[in-house]
Amino acid sequence: MSAELLEVDDLGVCLATAAGDLHAVDSLGFSLREGELLGIVGESGSGKTQTALALMGLTPAGSRVSGSARLDGQELIGQPEAALNDLRGDRIAMVFQDPQAALNPYLRIGVQLTEVLEQHRDLDTAAAVGRAVEMLRAVGLDDSERCMRSFPHQLSGGMRQRVTIAMALLCRPRLLIADEPTTALDVTVQAQILGLLRVLKGTHYGAGLLITHDLGVVAEVCDRVLVMYGGRPMEVADVDALFHRGHHPYTRALLRSLPRLDRPESGLVPIPGQPGRPTGAGCPFNTRCVERLEQCAAVVPPKLDIAPGHLSFCHRSAPA
Amino acid sequence: MSAAGHSVAAGATSAGPAWRGFFAQSRGVRVCGYLLLAIAALVLFGPLLSPFALDQVDWQHIAQGPSWSSGHWFGTDNNGRDLFVRTLRGGQISLLVGICATAVSLLIGVSYGAIAGYAGGRVDQVMMRLVDVLYAMPFMFFVILLMVLFGRNLLLMFVAIGAINWLDMARIVRGQTLSLKHREFVDAARALGVPAAAIVRRHIVPNMMNVVVVYASLAVPQMILVESFLSFLGLGVQEPMTSWGQLVSLGAREMESAPWMLLFPASFLAVTLYCLNVLGDALRRYNDGAGSLRGAA
Numbered sequence: 001m002s003a004e005l006l007e008v009d010d011l012g013v014c015l016a017t018a019a020g021d022l023h024a025v026d027s028l029g030f031s032l033r034e035g036e037l038l039g040i041v042g043e044s045g046s047g048k049t050q051t052a053l054a055l056m057g058l059t060p061a062g063s064r065v066s067g068s069a070r071l072d073g074q075e076l077i078g079q080p081e082a083a084l085n086d087l088r089g090d091r092i093a094m095v096f097q098d099p100q101a102a103l104n105p106y107l108r109i110g111v112q113l114t115e116v117l118e119q120h121r122d123l124d125t126a127a128a129v130g131r132a133v134e135m136l137r138a139v140g141l142d143d144s145e146r147c148m149r150s151f152p153h154q155l156s157g158g159m160r161q162r163v164t165i166a167m168a169l170l171c172r173p174r175l176l177i178a179d180e181p182t183t184a185l186d187v188t189v190q191a192q193i194l195g196l197l198r199v200l201k202g203t204h205y206g207a208g209l210l211i212t213h214d215l216g217v218v219a220e221v222c223d224r225v226l227v228m229y230g231g232r233p234m235e236v237a238d239v240d241a242l243f244h245r246g247h248h249p250y251t252r253a254l255l256r257s258l259p260r261l262d263r264p265e266s267g268l269v270p271i272p273g274q275p276g277r278p279t280g281a282g283c284p285f286n287t288r289c290v291e292r293l294e295q296c297a298a299v300v301p302p303k304l305d306i307a308p309g310h311l312s313f314c315h316r317s318a319p320a
Numbered sequence: 321m322s323a324a325g326h327s328v329a330a331g332a333t334s335a336g337p338a339w340r341g342f343f344a345q346s347r348g349v350r351v352c353g354y355l356l357l358a359i360a361a362l363v364l365f366g367p368l369l370s371p372f373a374l375d376q377v378d379w380q381h382i383a384q385g386p387s388w389s390s391g392h393w394f395g396t397d398n399n400g401r402d403l404f405v406r407t408l409r410g411g412q413i414s415l416l417v418g419i420c421a422t423a424v425s426l427l428i429g430v431s432y433g434a435i436a437g438y439a440g441g442r443v444d445q446v447m448m449r450l451v452d453v454l455y456a457m458p459f460m461f462f463v464i465l466l467m468v469l470f471g472r473n474l475l476l477m478f479v480a481i482g483a484i485n486w487l488d489m490a491r492i493v494r495g496q497t498l499s500l501k502h503r504e505f506v507d508a509a510r511a512l513g514v515p516a517a518a519i520v521r522r523h524i525v526p527n528m529m530n531v532v533v534v535y536a537s538l539a540v541p542q543m544i545l546v547e548s549f550l551s552f553l554g555l556g557v558q559e560p561m562t563s564w565g566q567l568v569s570l571g572a573r574e575m576e577s578a579p580w581m582l583l584f585p586a587s588f589l590a591v592t593l594y595c596l597n598v599l600g601d602a603l604r605r606y607n608d609g610a611g612s613l614r615g616a617a
Contacts (some may be wrong), residue, residue, distance in 0.1 A: 056511050061440065081516070089513030096511075101504035106526045115522065116512045167512065 005207045006032040006055075006175055011067035011077070013050045013059055013231075023278050024050040026231045027300075028067075032175070037201060037208045039222035039239075041215060041254075045275050047231035048211045052177045055209075056094055057084040071175055090120040093168035093205075097180040099160035103152040109163055110148030116170050135166040138204065139196060158189035165196065174206040181210075182217060194221045215258060219243060224309070227251050230275065230284025232300075237310040247312040249291045283314070291316055342606050349602045352595040359592055363411035372402035374409050375560035386580055395580040397570065406562050407585050413563040414589070417478060418544040418596075422536050424482025425543075429489025430532060434520050436490070437497025448494065451487050459484050463546070467555045474557060481546050485539065492535055496528035503527075530607050537600035541593045548589060564589040 013025040025047040032038050040048045053059045055069055055076055069076045071092060079087070088094075096102035104112060113132035117123050123131065129148070136144035139162040152160055161181060168176060178197060182190040198221050201208060210222055218225050218239065225242045227234040227250065235248040246252050256269040273288040283289070286296035293315050304317045343350050371391060372378065381390050382400040394403035436447035466480040500506065501524065509519050548565025550556045557563050564585045571582030 058507055058510055085513045085515050087513065088511055094508075094511040096504055096508055098504060102508040104505045104509070104523050104527065106529075107522070115509075115514060115518075119513050119515075119518075164508070167508075 004031045005034050005036075006069065006071055006209075008055075008069045009067055011051065011054060011069060012065070013047070013054050014064040014066070015050070015060065016062040016064075019277075024063075024231050025054065026278065028228070028231070028233055029303075030226050030233065030236060032207045032209065034206055035202055036224060037198070037210055037222045039218035039225045040209060040211045040228060041213065041218055041225055042228035043213060043275050045230075046228040048213075048228055049179055050231075051228075052094065052179050052209065052211055055175075055177060056088060056092065057081075058094075086120075089116050089168075089173070090171045091173050092175045092177070093171070093173040095161075095164050095168050095176065095178040095181045098184045099157065099164045100152065100184070102164050103160060105152055107151075108148070109150050109152065109155070113148070113163075113167055113170065116167060120171050131170065132166075135170050136163070138169075138200065139163075139166045140192075141166070157185055158192065161185060161189075161193055162196070165193070165200075169200060169204040172204055176205040176208040177211070178208060179211045180213070182212075182214075190217075191220075197221060215243075215254065227254070230278040232278075232284055233311075233313055234285065235310075235312045235314075237306075241307065241310050245307075245310075247306050247310070247317055248314050249289050249316065250285045253288075253290070342602070345602055345606060348598060352598040352602075355591065356595040356599065359411070359588065359595070360415065363408050363415060366408040367405050370402060370405050372405050374405055374562075375401065377401060385578070394584045395578070397581055398574060398578065403567075403581065403584055406567060407564075407588055410562040410564045410567050410585060411588055411592075413474070413557055413561060414544050414547060414565070415592075417481065417547040417563070418540040420478040421482040421485065421543040421547070422539045424479055425486040425489050425539060426532065426536055427486075428483060429486035430493050430525060432486065433490040433493025433495075434497050434525055437494040438501055438516065438520050438524060440498075440501075444494070448491075451490055455487055460549075463550060464553070464555055467550065474561070477547065477550070477556070481543055481550075485543065485546075489532070489535060489539075492531065493528065496531055497524055500524050500527050534600065534604045534607055537603050538597065541596035541600070544589070544593060544596075564592075 008031065009029050011025055011028040012023065015022045015024050028047070028051060030038065040051065042048050050059065054065045057076065057079060059065055065077055067077060071087070074087075076084075076087070076092070103109070110129065110132060113135070114125070114128040117128040117131055121128075133144045133148060136147055141147050141159060141162050147155070147159070147163070152163075155163065161184075165181070176197075181197070182193050185193060194217060197208065197210070210217070212218060222239055224236065224238050226236045227242070227248065229250050234250045235242065235246065237246070242251060243255065246255060253269075253271045257271055259268060260266065271288055272290075276284075276287055278284050282295075282297040282299060283301050286292055289296065295315055299315070301313045301315050302318070304312050304314070306312050306317060343353060367374075370393070377400040378392070378396060379400055381392055381396045382398060384390065384392060384396050386393060386395045392402050392404065394407055397403055397406070432447065432451075436444045439447075462484055463480050466476070470476050497520075506519060506523055509523050514522075544564075547556060547563060548568065551563050551565030552569040554569070556566050567585035568582060568589060571578075571585060574581050
């Protein structure tokens, strides 16, 4: 357990909203090993994106981040802006959901790529351009010289997302965070981008966090999965264990709500109700859980080891 | 409207240069564009055509009307100086003031507004309240005070007029910055470790240039007008240098005996201001059309 690339402990993100403080993320802990791709899954509002932003130091103004997150032993939470600027783009990088919005429409791709290198590496222009071209090839943009001269609107959606991935990986970061990188893309392009993230791991980045609401995406590329609901962790497990031996009622409810090719006649079982505002008391899923126990609304479920590397946060999982 | 908008959008996004789409908007825009070019060319090179110098007194022709034979195509003023040369040289100063003062107001306004908007919070509050306070000051009074204090220096006039007109620019730029700083590409730049100053310079400011350019194009005629007003009050450029405002001022005094002294500089001033305003307005419409279509696409 000593060679953890990222260790997150008791992470909390509290957003100041008009209706009072909102605990978007609450006592979240997980760790990431070298070469691992961890999927973070959850519905809208489950705190996935806020987790990513907290790690990047990009939470909105007026929010409070507590707890700790260490990248190779170095604390990320509560660092001054200058220290974060040295880390971001160099050792930790992020790919955003919508590549159209994540690229500056008024700057050529080449300028946006070399800007990162100028920031973090003391490269002269020729060397920076060379590195950027090389990186564009690595993400599968073969006509990279033309790409460098293009404006974002001259590229297709898939090409744009390749560019943002190239941009994030220019400095070979230790940790890559991808926040729903395929949501804005076509299904066929989606598969290519996911394949790319898999292929580049190890050579271009150390470990990755893939944030998604798509369990299919998780099954395809991730090694381990963290299921979140209402800002809290529900279950952490290897991909196989989660899909075949999912323990938490929420995980099983999510899986039941997916269409299955092998059992088309079984139909879909939706989860009743809507995600509510996290109250902080008890299990956030208790209002919608079909296996609710008495203590669920009052007591926060403890962390329980089901199997090695398989954690569940549910009163049902407790040994009777 | 939509048909016109479409051709505009096509002009802006196709391979052809955007200015072609801009000038294709209407004949009025094209006419004003050519007229302004003609005035600029005349003002720049016209004085070379005449044998007279700016301050050369022609004792034979004092306060004479326009005449081809005497070589005083616009006539002479009551000191016997050639009005053609003086009108065009005055135009040089007027246009220069318009452009330079706008540049000064752009420089101050854009940096000030972008910093206030991007910093946000208390910094923004303090900076914008200062703008409010300056807004409340009588602006002409300030220019006059500056001119009296520092003497009539041409360079100072650029700075004085520009430095007082940056307030609008600062407000516009701050508003744009507020809406731009929450765009995802700004977050993306932050996520790549780009520091705040570089984000403002390379990502925020270029993205609002369309709005700033429109405002600047409408500010140029405004600056020319301010300079004319100052010159009319006798606080503008120093003799023998002149400007359209000063010529109009002198001409107005001799309106009855020598109407050409008012007519020529006043027409140049009016036509130039009209063209600049039409072009600025067309630029705004072009920009709005292209912007809304781009947003809808």
